[in-house]
Amino acid sequence: MDWLSVLPPLAAIAIAIWTRNVYWALGFAILLAETLAAGFNPALGALASVDRAAGVFTDAGNTRILLFCLIIGALIAYLERAGGFRAMVRWLTTSGTAAGPKRASGVTAASGVVLFIETNVSLLATGLLGKPLFDRLGLSRARLAYIIDSTCAPVSVLILLNGWGAFILGLLAANGVEAPLGVMLGSISLNFYALLTLALVAATILTGRTFGPMRAFDDAARAAPAPREDEAATETGGSLAAFLVPMFILVGGAIGFMWWTGDGNILRGSGSRAILWSVILATAAAFLFAARVPALRGKLVETGFDGMGKLLPAVTVIFLALALGDSLRALGTGVFLSGLASNLPMPWLLPAVLFLTACLTSFTTGTSWGTYGILVPVAIPLAVGAGIPLPLALAAVMGGGVFGDHCSPISDTTIIASLASGCDHLDHVRTQLPYALLAGAAATVLYAAAGLLA
Template sequence: MTLADWLTILPPVLALALALWTRNVYFALGGAIWLSETFIAAFNPAMGVLAGVERAVSVLGDAGNTRILLFCVIIGALIEYMRRSGGISGMVNWLVRSGAAGTRRRAGVVTALTGTLIFVETNISLLATGIMGRPLFDRLKMSRERLAYLIDSTSAPVSVLILLNGWGAYVLALIAGYGFDNPLEILIGTIPLNFYALLTLAGVFLTVATDRTIGPLKAREREVREADTVEPGEEAKPGHALDMGLPVAVLVLGALGFMVWTGGGNLLQGSGSKSILWAVCLATLVAALLLWRSGREEKGSLITTGFKGMGELLPAVTVIFMAIVLGASLKALGTGEVLGGLAAGFPLPWALPAIIFIIAGVASFTTGTSWGTYGILVPVAIPLAIGGGVPPSLALAAVLGGGVFGDHCSPISDTSIIASFAAECDHIEHVRTQLPYALIAGTSAVVLYLVAGLLTT
């Protein structure tokens, strides 16, 4: 690697170091954006500041990015409407009374199953499951960090396994140009070979079945159990479970329906960003009507209540926005290509799946985006697989799983940020408590990819 190659890796390394040292994600992301843009601007620090601002403007110029940010803002109004109507607390009461979530194990199972079943879009899965789980975990004296782990470690792994969503459409588009007779068959072939996603889901359900935790999460659970009181977020007097259930159902089913519609009848061809934005707008309208019907809101104050909920999400949305800006800057700098080139120079074909998984994990960890990692590494991994005699599905599975692995370990990952926001816990604490689980599954996946490489090449 040349000096220029090493320099492209410095900005994400700086972001990670600052995030862990200062525990201030804004400072970490801002510093990394400035350094990346400074390098692009021929090492001019003043131009790095100005270019960073322009990079942010260009990110907002992308319709997909803008839709995601709008979704994250509007979901704040949806949450506030469901909270004010008593729908969230009503849903929790119903789950406890029915026995579906009356114990710690059952609450964990309900949360994990909800995160698994809402596979249409990771943000929807994280936010819907987090909204339901917060008061439930508080009532049963379970830590918010545990909730964040459960929802983070179900949403993305399920999304890259089921693939009837925007993830599947995106990856299918990436592999469509390599001359395969049936690219969909290649994509489906990744399901049993995506070892990290399968192991992570197994770890989640083992955790909830045994009610046992490890590492920093175990210590955090002990703190919450031994606390004299639990301080849940402010909740309204319990209302009807329907006041939460109906908006969430509209959110999930609406997203599915809109993906089929925007895809001309094909779910895989639908627009994920359009679908989730339209669905959250529709769900928010339903939640507002339910709140108005309940009589709990003063006449004419629905809009004010909605803006209050949106305002509470601005800090989290700012972090997501900055993470997107950093990803765009690192793409312009060429960080991903440098990391991908490391895999291309490896001489042992049987080790390629494991190497691809590790490189994808490092790329996702340093850039904070699995989607960006896929865009960079799929064009590297598929030709490498074809040239080295590795089954394309195996190489593609290594990229998909490695991207999720890096996301789970990274403090600048957008999905980890949303998971900690949805659970309302400290973001760095979420990453720290989830890390042992991710490392165990990631190390095991590397071993399995080495074995699979030996058996197939």
């Protein structure tokens, strides 16, 4: 397929930006990918698209992600109706912990750093915490989505005591690297994109200033009236335990279940199982707190389904994104893109080229995991042949993978960040992309310089 294999993801991005309708964009990209795979036969492509969509559920991990995203809607509904959010925001504000915009943003970002163990848990926990704080202080949901997304994803590849670290170690060992742990640890300080992204988040928090399209959202948020308190929460006054207990179960359960499913090794645990089990338990706990609210008696099940219904559009986007990812893998999009980095006239440019190739691959396919699976086996022999240190080449691939994972409109991580913060998905992509491009441009220069000095 060669160049034709990149048409579906490029079409998805173009249609999403043009129409601001991500459903049409993803659906058309799946149809185009399957039509190309079917020898340019649109009828067969349409039938194959249906099979591809149905095939999403043949992967238990995909099914768990979709169930998790539905159930989290019920959790949010119970936390809101039991007054948990209101009580937590009141405590953070009155205690001075998050009394102003800088402190509220700092608390939210710090939560994302602490919860490095699993990206989706981190995104959801920090989003649930930050949303009422940002609303009360007149900060935009777009800024919240940017802070949690640009904290949680980069931290996951810097503090590698998680599934990402285990995956990278496995790839290095499988491709003949003698000291994989040392190479992985050596890549941390060279992961320029992740470090620069976190630095931009810190600068945004400390200065309170934003640029690009996000500034208009900030201005609108400051001019908007304060949100009306939830009636049930007002009636009961809210309980701090109604927030803390479910959140402790969500985060603690995810870590505990990863340890359990990994037979005592968190790195080997199943993230999808852990997060689904923990969100079910957290929702059950939130249900019990909501049951104590008189106004909710007889309406608890309805409340949960209402919460899930609000997240159905986001779940649909994730479902389509997963189907598109499968189509692109079958089409060979990532393999083709990785091959572009192999014909280099100047070997010292290899780290920069690997980084840009990983950026393009992850942005157009929406997956860092897939990018690593494709490019790490390619990067190792290229680095050895060019005389480039393996940690530098690995850092370039990992940083580029994060670029797409946290700002591509078809990435499940980007979608979950939008979901957790209550921000329109395309608004989140549009406001975060200038920051990602700035960090990406600076990282490219640094990788070129590092390759020259290596």
